[in-house]
Amino acid sequence: xxxxxxxxxxxxxxxxxxxxxxxxxxxxxxxxRASERVSDLIFSPGRPxxxxxxEQLFAVQVPGxxxxxxxxxxxxxxxxxxxxxxxxxxxxxxxxxDVSYSLRGLARFRVNVFxxxxxxxxxxxxIPTVLPDFASLHLPPQIADAAHVRxxxxxxxxxxxxxKSSTLAALLDRINSDHCYHIITVEDPIEFLHNHKKSTxxxxxxxxxxxxxxxxLRAALRQAPKVIVVGEIRDRETMExxxxxxxxxxxxxSTLNTIDVCKTVDRIVGSFAAADQQSMxxxxxxxxxxxxxxxxxxxxxxxxxxxAVEILKSNARTRxxxxxxxxxxxxxxxxxxxxxGEGMQRFDSEIAKLVHAGTVDLETGLLYASNxxxxxxxxxxxx
Numbered sequence: 002x003x004x005x006x007x008x009x010x011x012x013x014x015x016x017x018x019x020x021x022x023x024x025x026x027x028x029x030x031x032x033x034r035a036s037e038r039v040s041d042l043i044f045s046p047g048r049p050x051x052x053x054x055x056e057q058l059f060a061v062q063v064p065g066x067x068x069x070x071x072x073x074x075x076x077x078x079x080x081x082x083x084x085x086x087x088x089x090x091x092x093x094x095x096x097x098x099d100v101s102y103s104l105r106g107l108a109r110f111r112v113n114v115f116x117x118x119x120x121x122x123x124x125x126x127x128i129p130t131v132l133p134d135f136a137s138l139h140l141p142p143q144i145a146d147a148a149h150v151r152x153x154x155x156x157x158x159x160x161x162x163x164x165k166s167s168t169l170a171a172l173l174d175r176i177n178s179d180h181c182y183h184i185i186t187v188e189d190p191i192e193f194l195h196n197h198k199k200s201t202x203x204x205x206x207x208x209x210x211x212x213x214x215x216x217x218l219r220a221a222l223r224q225a226p227k228v229i230v231v232g233e234i235r236d237r238e239t240m241e242x243x244x245x246x247x248x249x250x251x252x253x254x255s256t257l258n259t260i261d262v263c264k265t266v267d268r269i270v271g272s273f274a275a276a277d278q279q280s281m282x283x284x285x286x287x288x289x290x291x292x293x294x295x296x297x298x299x300x301x302x303x304x305x306x307x308x309a310v311e312i313l314k315s316n317a318r319t320r321x322x323x324x325x326x327x328x329x330x331x332x333x334x335x336x337x338x339x340x341x342g343e344g345m346q347r348f349d350s351e352i353a354k355l356v357h358a359g360t361v362d363l364e365t366g367l368l369y370a371s372n373x374x375x376x377x378x379x380x381x382x383x384x
C-alpha cells in the first residue's frame with residue numbers, strides 16, 4: 002500500500018501494444034523515468050503500478066492502466082519470464098521464481114514473480130548498469146583491502162535490500178581490475194554484468210546455466226578458478242562447499258542475510274548439527290578473512306541512504322573468539338574494538354559518527370543501532 006500522503010506520479014508512455022494493452026517495455030521505462038532514485042517496481046492486482054523511492058511507495062499513474070488486474074500482472078510476468086522454461090516450472094511448483102531482465106540502455110532488474118491469492122504479483126529490483134565503486138557507495142576505504150586477499154572467505158552481510166549486492170560487485174570489480182585471475186560467479190539471477198579486465202570472468206546463472214548452487218560450486222572446483230563468487234549462501238550444503246573451496250586455496254566471496262557480524266557467525270555455526278558445530282567453528286576461524294556487515298540508513302536531508310558498516314578482520318584475537326565461542330571479556334565486538342587500528346569498526350561507533358556529523362538524525366541513528374541505549378549514552382556524553 003502506498004504510504005499516506007505520497008501523491009501519485011503521472012507518467013507518459015511511449016506506445017501501446019498492438020492489442021491496445023500497455024506494452025511492458027514502455028511501462029517499465031516510464032516508471033523508471035518517474036524518479037532518479039527508483040529502487041524497486043511493484044505490480045500487484047488491485048493496485049496501480051508502484052515504485053519504491055527511499056523506502057517509500059509511490060503510485061504511478063499510467064494512461065489506460067489505473068489499477069492492475071490479475072490479467073495485467075499475469076501478462077507482465079509472462080513478458081518478464083519469456084521462454085525461461087525452468088522459471089515457469091519453478092513458479093508452478095514452488096509459487097515463486099527469480100529471473101533477470103534487461104531494458105537495453107536503461108537498466109537491469111532482478112525479478113521475483115510470485116503467486117498470491119491465486120494471481121501473479123511481481124517485484125523488480127533495479128540494478129544499475131554502471132558498476133559501483135567504493136567511493137560512490139560511500140563505503141569505508143579499507144574494505145578495498147579485501148580485494149587483495151589471496152585465499153579464504155570474504156562475506157558481505159546485512160538485511161534484504163541493504164546494499165550487499167552492490168558492495169560485492171564493487172569488490173569483484175576491484176579484483177577484476179587489479180589481478181590476473183580466473184573468476185567464476187554463481188548467481189540467482191545474475192545482477193551486475195562484469196566484463197573481462199585483467200581477470201577472465203565467467204558468470205553463471207542458476208536455472209539457465211546450472212540447476213542449483215551446490216552443483217554449480219562443485220563444478221567450479223574443477224574449472225580452475227582463483228576466485229569463486231556465490232551470490233548468496235542459502236543452506237548448509239552451500240556453506241560446506243564454500244568452506245571446502247577456501248580450504249583448498251580459493252578466494253570465495255559471498256553474501257548472507259544477517260544483521261551483524263556476531264549473528265553471521267551464529268547463523269553459519271547454527272546451521273550445522275550440534276555435534277559438528279565445534280569443528281565448524283575451527284574451520285571458519287581458519288578460513289574467514291573478512292566479514293563486512295552493513296545497514297543503509299536514511300539521511301537527515303532526505304537525499305537517500307548512507308551505509309553504516311561493521312568490519313571484522315581475521316587476526317589472532319578474532320580467530321580465537323570464533324573458534325572457542327564468545328566468553329566474558331572475549332567477544333567479537335570487543336575484538337573489533339581492539340582492532341580499530343587494523344581497520345575494524347563497529348556499527349554503533351559508525352552510527353555515532355554519522356549523527357555527530359549531522360548526516361543522520363539522532364532518532365534514526367538510535368533506530369538502526371545494535372544497542373540503542375548504549376549508543377544514546379555515548380552520544381549524550383560526547384555532546
